Amino acid sequence: MIRFVYADELERFPLLADTMFRDRAVQFRTRLGWGVTVDGKGRERDQYDVLNPLYVIWEQADGTHGGSLRLMPTTGRTMAGEHFLHLTHGVRICSPLVWECTRFCLSPGASSRIAAALLAAGIELGLRFGLEQAIGVIYTRTLGIYRRIGHAPDVIGTDGGGRDSISICVWNLSEEARDRICARSGLSSASIERWFDDSFRGPGRGSGNVAGSLVIAA
Amino acid sequence: MAGERLETVLDRLQTTKSIEELRAWVHELRDALGVAHVFYHTANLKGEQVGIFTYDIAWIRRYVVNNYSQYDPVVLGAAQRFTPMDWKSLDWSTPQARRIMREARAAGVGNQGWSVPIWGPGGQLALFVVNDEADDDRWAAFTRARAKDLLVIGHLVHQHATRIVNQDTDVVAAELSPREKQALMQLSQGQARAEVAATLQISENTLRAYIDSARHKLGAMNVTHAVAIALARGIIVPHGELPKY
Numbered sequence: 001m002i003r004f005v006y007a008d009e010l011e012r013f014p015l016l017a018d019t020m021f022r023d024r025a026v027q028f029r030t031r032l033g034w035g036v037t038v039d040g041k042g043r044e045r046d047q048y049d050v051l052n053p054l055y056v057i058w059e060q061a062d063g064t065h066g067g068s069l070r071l072m073p074t075t076g077r078t079m080a081g082e083h084f085l086h087l088t089h090g091v092r093i094c095s096p097l098v099w100e101c102t103r104f105c106l107s108p109g110a111s112s113r114i115a116a117a118l119l120a121a122g123i124e125l126g127l128r129f130g131l132e133q134a135i136g137v138i139y140t141r142t143l144g145i146y147r148r149i150g151h152a153p154d155v156i157g158t159d160g161g162g163r164d165s166i167s168i169c170v171w172n173l174s175e176e177a178r179d180r181i182c183a184r185s186g187l188s189s190a191s192i193e194r195w196f197d198d199s200f201r202g203p204g205r206g207s208g209n210v211a212g213s214l215v216i217a218a
Numbered sequence: 219m220a221g222e223r224l225e226t227v228l229d230r231l232q233t234t235k236s237i238e239e240l241r242a243w244v245h246e247l248r249d250a251l252g253v254a255h256v257f258y259h260t261a262n263l264k265g266e267q268v269g270i271f272t273y274d275i276a277w278i279r280r281y282v283v284n285n286y287s288q289y290d291p292v293v294l295g296a297a298q299r300f301t302p303m304d305w306k307s308l309d310w311s312t313p314q315a316r317r318i319m320r321e322a323r324a325a326g327v328g329n330q331g332w333s334v335p336i337w338g339p340g341g342q343l344a345l346f347v348v349n350d351e352a353d354d355d356r357w358a359a360f361t362r363a364r365a366k367d368l369l370v371i372g373h374l375v376h377q378h379a380t381r382i383v384n385q386d387t388d389v390v391a392a393e394l395s396p397r398e399k400q401a402l403m404q405l406s407q408g409q410a411r412a413e414v415a416a417t418l419q420i421s422e423n424t425l426r427a428y429i430d431s432a433r434h435k436l437g438a439m440n441v442t443h444a445v446a447i448a449l450a451r452g453i454i455v456p457h458g459e460l461p462k463y
Contacts, residue, residue: 090395095430096369130365154421
């Protein structure tokens with residue numbers, strides 16, 4: 001299932017959070033060799049994790065992390081604005097209608113269906129909140145994955161060549177894209193919608209108060 | 219019709235020059251959106267509170283006197299959040315929250331709400347809220363259809379209110395990159411987006427991200443408006459002349 005969780009809510013899902021940050025260390029440090037910071041417990045976190053981003057997380061049946069991505073509004077601090085202006089022609093992409101997606105991570109051995117579910121869930125989030133686009137930096141060689149999933153982005157700019165080439169990209173957010181992704185991966189749009197509703201409409205979301213029932217006085 | 223009126227009302231936002239005028243304007247916005255209430259609040263860097271709303275002033279006074287912001291799920295829910303919030307997703311279970319809702323309803327506040335948090339560079343939070351009396355299905359349909367508009371309008375109101383409060387009558391030119399200026403300039407010359415994208419050697423979707431960024435930085439409600447502002451401020455000059463500075 002998909003969960004949408006703010007950083008300051010992760011403590012409600014300790015196993016999910018722990019395995020997410022560990023899987024990030026495995027993917028970004030061990031596999032990709034990035035110079036990321038990994039703590040004594042094997043968890044990777046960076047300077048953007050403390051800005052209270054929103055995580056879209058695939059939770060496996062046993063409660064562990066299957067995959068995730070991290071979202072921030074481009075009206076605030078972004079990786080693109082702080083590190084990749086040279087790939088966006090010097091334009092600081094900054095709009096309430098555009099969010100930045102970073103740390104797209106899959107657990108080792110995760111099925112490609114999880115990647116598709118995360119993308120579809122990210123689009124659902126956008127649809128509900130009125131967003132138009134998402135930007136993110138990816139390895140250029142992964143463009144094929146997005147094509148196969150059914151929603152290839154536009155490349156804004158590319159740096160480097162060969163295997164390590166990176167591209168900053170923009171995805172349009174639309175119902176058609178979400179449904180196409182779902183159809184190709186055997187996911188149901190209805191499930192994506194339900195997971196969103198469960199995360200954002202359930203009682204107790206907000207100040208950290210443990211939920212009572214929602215009461216709207218008649 | 220409502221859509222047309224909304225654009226006309228938003229157009230008038232730029233002509234408001236005082237908080238009082240903004241307060242009158244927000245009633246027009248409420249009517250154009252077809253909701254019961256519109257509410258905007260922020261505290262500026264000096265700690266001065268700015269409230270622009272259609273709520274009954276007696277309710278606002280009661281709210282302030284009783285310090286309800288301490289317990290209001292709408293306020294608490296916006297803390298540390300950048301996503302818009304349907305009020306039904308907030309925690310109304312505390313006795314204080316229920317009391318606030320009861321008293322609000324008695325003062326004519328509707329049962330449904332949608333809050334857009336807006337964060338300033340200094341960490342200040344502004345809140346833009348639409349409120350209405352509706353069943354869940356109708357509200358879901360409304361918010362789904364209007365989500366983008368509400369994001370844009372909330373930010374525009376905040377930008378405009380901030381300018382008025384800070385008395386930025388002489389508006390500092392927003393920092394647009396040469397590429398954004400180029401895009402706006404070509405659009406001002408009547409080129410279609412496809413042409414502009416081709417000339418700049420970017421995709422149309424990339425162009426969309428760039429010009430929406432320029433729009434936001436200029437505090438414009440749409441691209442046509444952004445071009446008008448850019449021309450008026452000399453950020454771009456007509457006919458492809460280079461700016462003098």
